Amino acid sequence: MPDSPPADLPSTDLAPLELPATVRRRAATARRVVAFTGAGVSRESGLATFRGGEGGLWDRFRPEELATPEAFASHPERVWGWYAWRFRAAAAAEPNPGHHALVRLGEIFPQLTLVTQNVDGLHQRAGSRGVLEVHGTLRRARCHRCGTEREMAAAVEESPDEPPRCPCGGRFRPAVVWFGEPLPQDVLRRAAEAAGEADLFVAAGTSATVFPAAGLIDTAHRGGAVVIEVNPEPTAFSGLAELRIAAPSGEALPRLAAALAACRAG
Numbered sequence: 001m002p003d004s005p006p007a008d009l010p011s012t013d014l015a016p017l018e019l020p021a022t023v024r025r026r027a028a029t030a031r032r033v034v035a036f037t038g039a040g041v042s043r044e045s046g047l048a049t050f051r052g053g054e055g056g057l058w059d060r061f062r063p064e065e066l067a068t069p070e071a072f073a074s075h076p077e078r079v080w081g082w083y084a085w086r087f088r089a090a091a092a093a094e095p096n097p098g099h100h101a102l103v104r105l106g107e108i109f110p111q112l113t114l115v116t117q118n119v120d121g122l123h124q125r126a127g128s129r130g131v132l133e134v135h136g137t138l139r140r141a142r143c144h145r146c147g148t149e150r151e152m153a154a155a156v157e158e159s160p161d162e163p164p165r166c167p168c169g170g171r172f173r174p175a176v177v178w179f180g181e182p183l184p185q186d187v188l189r190r191a192a193e194a195a196g197e198a199d200l201f202v203a204a205g206t207s208a209t210v211f212p213a214a215g216l217i218d219t220a221h222r223g224g225a226v227v228i229e230v231n232p233e234p235t236a237f238s239g240l241a242e243l244r245i246a247a248p249s250g251e252a253l254p255r256l257a258a259a260l261a262a263c264r265a266g
Contacts, residue, residue: 017245017256017259019259019263020242020243022226022242023226023243023263024263026199026200026226027200027260028263028264029199030109030226031110031111031199032197032199033105033109033111033198033201034114034194034200034201034202034216034220035112035113035202036201036204036213036216036217037102037114037203037206038116038117038118038204038205038206038207038208039117039118039205040204040205040206040232040248041096041098041099041116041118041122041204041205041253042093042096042099042122043248044096044097044248044249044250045095045096045120045122046093047089047090047093047120047122049207064179065078066078066079067079067176067178067179068178068180069144069180069181070180072163072171072173072178076162076171077161077162080159080161080162081161081162083138083173083174083176084156084160084161086138087138087139087152087153088156090119090122093120094125095123095126096122097250097251097253097254098204098248098250098253099122099123099125099128100127101256101257102114102123102126102128103126103127103128104254105202105257105260106128106129108260108261108264109200109260113130113190113194114128114130114131114132115132115134115194115216116131116134117134117135117206117210118135119133119135119136119137119174120138121137121138121139132190132194133187134177134184134187134188134191135176135177135183135213136174136175136176137175139152139153139175140152140174140175141155141173141174141175142173143166143168143170143172143173144170144173145169145171146168148167149175152175183212183213188212188213191213191216192216192219195216195217195219195225196219196220196222196223197223198220198223199225199226200228201217201221201226201227201228202228202230202256203217203228203229203237203241204229204230204249204252204253205230205248205249206231206235207233207235208235208236208237209236217237217240218240221240227241228241228242228244229241229243229244230244230247230253231244231245231246231249232248233246
């Protein structure tokens, strides 16, 4: 991983979007494409990011009090209430043009693997299929004792203020990955394999600070993928990108999809 992004990293204006020659050549022949998304992709749907920019959730809340197994054991009502609030916000949100542009990428290229750090389910609601959710999902609740899962919507409706009980006697929690917990190994393995085999890798709306998921960018670069980064602010991985678009994903991804489609048509 580079220490810092170079100051002269090429960026591209949004209108019109002119792709560097290296990106155009790869896009014309690419068969395996990976899109890797973070919370910035859902910001334009009205959902707060965790880090970066004003209003990040971890600027307003303490993760050790809300997003750890220890917090759930000590204050299950507080943790459940916070995630019930986040679930309702996600359910009320609508996919934005960035989500829909990623569906378009799946139509442009023979194989698209969409890997997301997001737990809100907006990619699936936009029409993306086979999404790899490396940080779990807010759409499901899971018993902390036996692992039984159920729909989060039904669990929140049944018990909005405290975690409902499972028949085994355990409590239901959101099926997300908390701090101190391992990522789902099968999902991470499939994501790493896709990144290592990718011809083109698009990282969008992620600060690339949460590992091991952020390491997928480096995996793709070392495997020979052409990397495109879409993010308003530079990240530690910006130096690996052949193209960095310094703009919100809802603005940039539709234009990127159109430009990549033109490469395939030409």
